[in-house]
Amino acid sequence: MIRTPALDLFPVLPELILAGAGILALLYQALAPRPKVEGHLALALAGLAAAAGASIALWDRTGDPTVLAGAIQADKFAVVARLVILAVAAVGLLYGAHYYDRSGDEARGEFYPLVLFATMGMTLITAAADLIVTFLALEILSLSLYVLTGLSRRGQATEASMKYFLLGAFSSAFFLYGVAMAYGATGTTRIPAVAHALAGQTGSQALALTAFGFLAIGFGFKVSAVPFHMWTPDVYQGAPTPVTAFMAAATKVAAFGALIRVLDVSFHPLAWSWEPVIWVVAALSVIVGSVLAIAQSDVKRMLAYSSVAHAGFILTGLTSSNQDGIRAALFYLIAYAVMTLGSFGVVMLVSARGEEQTSLASYAGLGRRQPLLAGLMALFLLSLAGIPPTAGFIAKVGVFGAAIRAGHWPLVLIGVLSSVVAAFFYLRVIVLMYMQEPAGEQLEDRAVLPRAALAIPAALTLVLGVFPQIVLGVLDKASVLRW
Amino acid sequence: MSAAGLSAPPDSFALVWLVPALPLAGAAINLFVGKRLGRWAGWLASALLAGSFVISLAILSHLLGLTADSRLFVQHLFDWVTVGSFRAAADLRIDPLSVTMILVVTGVGTLIHVYAIGYMDGDPRYGRFFAYLNLFAFFMLVLVLAENYLLLYVGWEGVGLCSYLLIGFWFERKSAADAAKKAFITTRVGDTAMMVGLALIVVHVGTLDFSSVLGSDAGLTKGAATAISLLLFAGAIGKSAQVPLHVWLPDAMEGPTPVSALIHAATMVTAGVYLVVRSHALFELSGTALTVVLVIGLVTAIYAATAALAQDDIKRVLAYSTVSQLGYMFVAAGMRAYAAAMFMLVAHAFYKALLFLGAGSVIHGMHDEQDMKEMGGLRRRMPLTATVMIVGALSLAGVIPLAGYFAKDTILEIASTSGRTLVYVLGTAGALLSAAYIGRLIFLTFFGEERSEHARAAHESPAIMTTPLLVLAAGAAVGGVLATGVEGKLPTFLEPVVGVFAEGGAGLAKGALVAIALVVTATGLLVTWFLYGSGRVDWLAVRVRVAPLHRFLQRAWYVDDAYAAVVGTPAKAAAAFTAYVVDARVVDGAVNGVGILVRRLANAGRRVQTGFVRNYALAFLLGAVAILLYVGVRF
Amino acid sequence: MSWITVTTFLPLVGVPVLLLGVRMRDDVARAIGLVVTLAVFIVSLGMLGRFDGSQAGFQLVEQATWVRSLGMQYLVGLDGVGLWMVLLTTFLFPLSVLASWKLEHNVRLFIAAMLVLETGVIGSFVALDLLLFFLFFEAILFPMYLIIGGWGGDRRVYAAVKFFLFTMAGSALLLVAILFLYFRSGSGGLTPTFDVRDLTAVAHALPATTARWLFLAFFVAFAVKVPIFPLHTWLPDAHTEAPTAGSVLLAGVLLKVGAFGLIRFNLALFPEASKYFATFVSVLAVIGIVYGAVVALIQTDLKRLVAYSSVSHLGFVVLGVFAFTTQGFTGGVLQMVNHGLSTGALFLLVGMVYERTHTRRLDEMGGLASVTPWLAGAFLFTAFASAGLPGLNNFVGEFLVVLGSFAANRWFGSIAAVAVVLAAIYLLWSYQRMAYGEVREEHRGLPDLSLREVAILAPILSLLLVFGVYPKLVTDRVELTTDTVLTAVSPDHPVESGPDPGTVAAGVAP
Amino acid sequence: MPLDNVVFWVFAPIAIASGIAMLVQRNAVHAALLLIVNFFCIAVFYLLLGAPFLFAVQIIVYAGAIMVLFLFVIMLLGVDRGDSLKERLVGQRPAAIALGIAFAFEVFFAVRAGVGFAAKAPAGFDAVNAGGNTRALAKVLFRDYFFPFEVTSVLLIIAAIAAMVLAQRKARAITQAEALAAAAASEGADPA
């Protein structure tokens, strides 16, 4: 008989709830005579809410930080990351419900379970304490996203889906190779155990470093860091906008969550060796993302490049391998999630029925035509550009501060100068909205509900900008990785 | 303002602040409600200035009642600039020099105000004119009453402002607007040097108060004194239209004639002389500076006199004459004969104001014709004007016993007795030229045949204009009583300020000097009579025959043209180069260049994003290999 | 009462009302703007009353924890320089609102942008926490950008973007330096801080080379804003394209943030480096003075001309400040106020001219002195003030700067003085082309100043005169700040404060 | 030369060669077959390395199910005519090959530094595999890795959804590919 260890499933309750909700959604779609959008939405949101509740309940959990035979890390970091992802998913679902309702695609019932499963993968990855769990979670979220990306009638979506899949699978192989190398180096894939082995010099340095390299490549792909970013613009542009919003915001949080664990736990003993890699990748991301965004004429594509740049900023924070860096990165991720959701939400509302109006030109005169949308968009763009008093400003100060504290001021210099370049293309949209006349007739989506949903990111953008301590106070605790 | 004044002893000195304040009030009133006052604006302005004159007289009498040594009073109005150790207050100074000046300014000024009531009658901006005139008087009085250089500078620039406003009073005419601008800017060149001079004073002495700077314990070195003096003198050159900054004054004749009389003859232009006299301690300490003053004055005196010879515009003759006469004052100052300079200043104020106002009367009568070629024989049409102008002319030419004679004769005498033979000779030559150009003016204007319709239709001016003329003529005639030679009344009065002139002994005998002066004057007048008054010479034909020379003189030795070529054109080109090449192309070009560069980079980067998924994978692998290479190096 | 906090954030009171009042009439929006800005002005006057000129250091300080995790505090306070900058700001804003009365489209948004801008600017002047300062400093950008780009001239977008990016690029380095200092202050087990007062000691203890690099980082940020040659090229475009209120505030207030930053941060934090770079900075300032004036000489666009004159005038400020003499410094500060008033007034007047003639090109104007004598008169008055005519405000400042810099370096002072001539040339030249000569046919019958315009001009022109005649209003309150800053720069600097009583006594001198 | 060495040196070249041959093979079906060969070689290595269970899984699942699915799709889509090997992207191929070689070398050096070519496998693996590899594996799997094991189920559900969603036709008729994909999904779950 195989003796199974004591089951403490409490720490993975959120994932279990999500998986359950996903299966229920699937069943609803399959068994209900006429599955309704409202039904799906209610079910999915309830699942998210329950998962969130379960996560919050984990906040004060004491006891062994590593549970389930070393597979899961039950710390505050995971709680915060989960909550962010769940919130993003909720907004993403709201967007999606509206989007598929509007586009007249036969009710995409699969959207809801897929988002729930993807969310589960994302929350799981941030809590993973074993590299193989990380890998599995990574695959869960990736496979869901490949499908979600193709979840549209448009040819672009299919193309994006294929590109995403091929490159994603390619990068998965690298990631897995990294896991293998880590195993080879230390004889284990438990994230804390790897660290212990490396700190105790019992592992092989060479293999460990190689493992780090491969894992960094895999994560680099997921977080869209240069030069592993090239799928990003195509996929962001091709995917249905709600999926883009969800993917852009949540994947980044999830992937960075896992990356932070890997870097700051597993490979913490090798920090001196990996910091330069992150440094260079951060610099490249910031520069390439900012510069290439300038030449774009499609808003989604532009935001995709901007997301590359933001990945670079977060990495900038991570060059400091301590609590400062983690806290800064977490805050940045929260801020980024908020503003990305917000901006893609506006993009969705502007883009009319399908995705006809995602070109920059369709933003001309938006300030006149739809002052509310334009105002919100301006707010999100300013936040993305890092102008106070928005969340983006505090976020940038945080990551730059962390990097400077670690002595990486040249990187920060690159970062701030790239922000200036980046400001240019954010401003360009604002120029279009407020300083130019509308060009021709535009289709307009006047739905109220998604607009109301936008109030959440808008409010958060300001609140995080003016009273960041609310969140930072929480992050002070969450940025301590217990292992 | 008045608080400080009231705390002073209850005599007329305490009222000194009213001297500038009255015209200031007039300016304010006329500026804001002048239109409503109508003709009363002029009367109000004149009355207020007359009030100042009365107070000035009271102050004079009070001053005369004091012993020579105690003739100094400083009224503190308020602290103006106090920064660190540097302090400059709004203090007014009463001493013989400033009292002399305020008497001239308020006295002659009042007369000119009254004259202007008639002259400006019917002008649409009548009220504003008097506002400006009053404002001018205010600044001029501040200038001469100031107890420190900074306050003096306020007046100095203020009169420049008013000069600008008044020259450009008829701004619809482009020439007037141009002249106004030219006047302000040209004088500002000198003013700037003066400002640097003030800075230098502060650096060396720490204060700008006359009592400290000019006192014996200022502790200036000879070099510093030279630098300061020359910088101050540069200001004087600008304001008093000396070579090489004289070019603005002839053009300034675009202003209404009372303005020319008040500002460009009697008062403002003499501020330079006042400055030199006031600062004589510095100049004397330097020595070199005095020589410069002397040379500049001498050159100007002769140069301007030659130019005056060839002008056709009656006011331009007088303008060049003023420049020349101011040169004489600087010559005097340069010879340390400050009292002589001051006397010439006073006398000149009378006869030149008289000449200008007379010319104004002529112009008025000629329906705004200023060209002497169009005049002639006006003595019949406007006898009173002719009479007083001839008095003024004779005074200027230096005919005994008119005021002008004493003024000029004193200076030449000093030149001779102090052994400055060259100065004496050139000064005498200048006197000859003076007699000639003023004679030419008189003969062309008042004698001979009427040469135009206007001349034939000319008429005498109203009493409001002629009355001041008469007063001034009296002054020009008998002003000599103030000063006969170095021991006259005015020199004695000024002695506490400027000291006694104590050089001499050498040179020609008094009788010889008088004789030479008479001969010279007579020659000048006679020659011009022969040429222009006798009717025997076709002067227009002569002019054609000596055209190049005439042109040379008429254009005042082409100085203006030279300036335009040497300063104006290159400066404009340099400015254009800076703006359109340096600023737009280089500096801004660099800025936009960065923008373009980033954009190009972006477009190049876009091309990398080909859409080929295999390219993406290649980039991916490139990154992967690079990272692995790095970690490979690390182990 | 928390004077500073109230003054700083009072403007924001109007913003939600304006943004949410979708159906609001334009008049109501304007009225809200005017009432709020006037209220701010009145409150700020209270601040003037509470300020004690005889007390060194920062006053009316308010402190509160804010973003504990980042070490950022809400820390505000005033010294003499800040006080006048705040007053200048609160004074100019109501005038700018009034000047924008004729603005037509999207008035609500415009007024809201103005109010946000006001908070940003005041905040920059009062912040004593470096990061808080940076926050305000950056927060200024967007509203100003909107004002230029939304309501400006033909090339408004170019100008607005240029303004934004230029300033942001400058401040990029600033942020790096600020963070660097912050962490430096935490070395040795201390709690790191952004508190300027505490950082002063930290910064003074830095190695010379480090301090110099930091100085440069700060300097670039502020030099862009001032602007110091050759970082000025955003200014003419921004000024020219901005609507009247934008130009007024840009010239009157925003540029001062740069100069203020130099004083508050560069000099105070890095005295040694300031001294080290003094000649370099002064040379740039002198170049700016002459350069701005020379370029202004041949501008045909009235606004552009005034813009370049700003470059020249701000050069005076920098020159004075970096002379490290009491006179120069005080003159510089005085010039900050003066320039704000006189150039602000010039832009107001240019706006009024433009409203009538619909052109800014000098060659399309002429004869305005005949049709609109009061407008022309006001313009001339201001032009003379700007040209440094004694008795009006600029003179004293300029003279003190010349004096102060002259004491430090004869050449700088002298060259700066030369620019005074150039100022007279371009101002008079432009006035002549605008106001003198024959009236153009299409300009006959233009109305002279309206009551609203008189209400705008009367206060500001009066101040031009008041500060010219009685500059002590400003200088007395700046005196101790001057001493503090200069003592830091050169410890051997003689503390010169106050006239010794007695020497001023009126009466007959010996 | 011991047997395992012989086996290694026989199958290693075949594995490499079949891999390379796959790259240059124009016909997709042939390429798939070459891949099966390759997988078989790898399976043999598993046996050598003491993983008989995985040897079986490799052959059944990989070579059997997965590659058959590939072949099926190739034929279904009719893309077995063979495609041109001409490269249109400039520099793509040389760069790819160069980087590939560089990559292989990097791994080589990492292995040399991290493991060393002298190091033989430690003794005592039989003890690890005590009670049979499958049983030992199960012990580890269900004790240490039971949670990840459960997690894989989600993966499979997603695979099923993917098959349904992406391959569905408008009429929502279940196509062969869909059926196959679904079948493969359940097969993937089988070994568990």
Place this chain on the structure above:
Amino acid sequence: MRTPIAYFLVVSGMLFAIGTVGVLVRRNALLIFMSIELQLNAVNLTLIAFSRMHNSLNGQVLAFFSMVVAAAEVVVGLAIIVSVYRRTASVNVDEARGLSG
């Protein structure tokens, strides 16, 4: 076993490299995908080799998980490729260039 573990690792690395090159040089989406499968198999070999080296079965378990993942991935991947083929009647990835720049 006498064969050094490193040999297996090197073979694995070479196979991975071959798979990588395959992704880069093949244009048929199916072949690219097959190359990726080759990469995954190479990794599995590495895992099992390390498992032998460490005398632990963890590596084998990891390889097992990897196979499950590979299976799921194949389903999704083939479904995507089929849907692309449906739309464009081609599995040539070079023809998928609707998104670029």
